[in-house]
Amino acid sequence: MTLPNTPPHKWQFVATALAERDRTHRRRTLSVLMPVDAIHVRKGTGDRLLINFSANDYLGLSKHPQVIAQAIDYTQRYGTGATASRLVAGSFDIHRNLEHQLAQALGTEAALLFGTGFQANATVLPVLLDKDALVLCDRLVHNSLLQGIRASGARFVRYAHNDLNALEFQLQKHQNKTYSRVMIVSETVFSMDGDRSDVPALVELSDRYGAILYLDDAHAFGVLGPEGMGLAANMPGVDIIVGTFGKACGASGAFVACSEAVRDHLINFCAGVIYTTALSPGVVGAVEAAIVLFPSLEAERQHLLGESEWLRLQLNQLNYSTAGSASQIVPAIVGPEDKTLALAAWLETQGCLATAIRPPTVATGTSRIRLALSCQHGRSHLTQLVTAIEVWDYPSGSTGLN
Numbered sequence: 001m002t003l004p005n006t007p008p009h010k011w012q013f014v015a016t017a018l019a020e021r022d023r024t025h026r027r028r029t030l031s032v033l034m035p036v037d038a039i040h041v042r043k044g045t046g047d048r049l050l051i052n053f054s055a056n057d058y059l060g061l062s063k064h065p066q067v068i069a070q071a072i073d074y075t076q077r078y079g080t081g082a083t084a085s086r087l088v089a090g091s092f093d094i095h096r097n098l099e100h101q102l103a104q105a106l107g108t109e110a111a112l113l114f115g116t117g118f119q120a121n122a123t124v125l126p127v128l129l130d131k132d133a134l135v136l137c138d139r140l141v142h143n144s145l146l147q148g149i150r151a152s153g154a155r156f157v158r159y160a161h162n163d164l165n166a167l168e169f170q171l172q173k174h175q176n177k178t179y180s181r182v183m184i185v186s187e188t189v190f191s192m193d194g195d196r197s198d199v200p201a202l203v204e205l206s207d208r209y210g211a212i213l214y215l216d217d218a219h220a221f222g223v224l225g226p227e228g229m230g231l232a233a234n235m236p237g238v239d240i241i242v243g244t245f246g247k248a249c250g251a252s253g254a255f256v257a258c259s260e261a262v263r264d265h266l267i268n269f270c271a272g273v274i275y276t277t278a279l280s281p282g283v284v285g286a287v288e289a290a291i292v293l294f295p296s297l298e299a300e301r302q303h304l305l306g307e308s309e310w311l312r313l314q315l316n317q318l319n320y321s322t323a324g325s326a327s328q329i330v331p332a333i334v335g336p337e338d339k340t341l342a343l344a345a346w347l348e349t350q351g352c353l354a355t356a357i358r359p360p361t362v363a364t365g366t367s368r369i370r371l372a373l374s375c376q377h378g379r380s381h382l383t384q385l386v387t388a389i390e391v392w393d394y395p396s397g398s399t400g401l402n
């Protein structure tokens with residue numbers, strides 16, 4: 001074998017990968033935004049005001065005076081950072097109080113805080129699974145869940161999206177095999193389609209087949225369920241609930257709600273708990289205030305869900321599929337990447353920030369504008385958006401990839 005005289009430049013792989021992203025209209029870039037209020041941002045160096053239809057601040061709490069005040073109060077009393085991991089010297093009374101508050105609201109024995117939802121899913125699943133386990137997971141689950149499952153080395157089957165017959169078929173098929181354990185993994189509200197899973201049916205199946213039920217409630221927490229506590233709350237058959245504070249709480253961070261025994265297990269074995277700095281006091285304060293507010297925001301939730309329904313009807317009338325959306329997340333499926341980017345760019349000229357979501361985040365051919373509503377969006381904001389979509393004129397013959 002002869003070696004080439006000039007080996008490829010050591011960073012050639014970066015240029016090659018990015019060029020491929022350009023070619024397929026899948027290159028991702030960061031835009032600089034300046035938040036103004038819960039639903040407006042200014043973009044770039046200019047001062048163009050845009051209505052934000054792409055944030056997950058579903059209840060507008062990132063700008064709520066009580067949430068901000070408690071973040072400031074805890075920062076002043078406890079400092080800007082927790083200064084250590086929970087296990088070393090970073091576990092304060094406010095962390096423990098928030099965990100108790102969560103467990104009580106969700107009807108679980110215990111809860112444990114995490115730095116982010118991504119970190120929770122990516123590091124908890126490898127602790128609860130091993131290479132002899134079987135995981136049955138909805139085809140559309142979030143990347144963080146896939147990361148955790150893959151890292152565990154468990155046998156892994158993705159069942160058709162929200163298809164409980166397909167799930168049961170897999171449970172039956174694997175029933176007589178000797179796995180260390182079987183786990184069902186799903187979301188309650190799917191992040192890109194905005195549809196819901198049937199939580200009681202998942203509980204029934206997991207009970208019947210003795211499987212562990214792990215549900216990611218990130219997009220329902222604060223928005224759906226009694227007192228806004230999510231779709232997995234107070235459901236005894238749900239073994240593990242993951243929720244994030246970066247969405248309806250308007251902050252950042254996450255929790256795992258589970259039994260005391262599982263909490264202890266995670267404290268002992270989960271790298272995402274052990275080897276990381278505890279949540280900052282300001283974040284803990286904001287989250288605590290947000291969760292106290294949740295029960296009082298029923299009218300806001302009704303408004304949010306009502307406007308989401310209205311938006312779906314308008315988009316369907318304009319011949320956009322909204323997939324199975326049944327929540328505040330309303331996708332307008334466009335199809336090709338370039339066409340979706342063109343629509344997002346057009347909407348920006350019309351005063352609407354509505355980001356294009358493309359593969360590999362969603363399946364090829366289903367690029368979309370993912371609209372995520374806030375209770376602070378009113379009919380006039382939505383009308384501005386729908387009108388802009390309606391009058392958009394995409395040159396014929398330019399759909400599809402080059």
Ligand SMILES: Cc1ncc(COP(=O)(O)O)c(C=O)c1O
Pocket residue numbers: 116117118119121142144187191216218219244245246252253254
């Ligand atoms: C379903 C789901 N789980 C987890 C996450 C990650 O949460 P976080 O933003 O707190 O890392 C997200 C958000 O991106 C999500 O949509």
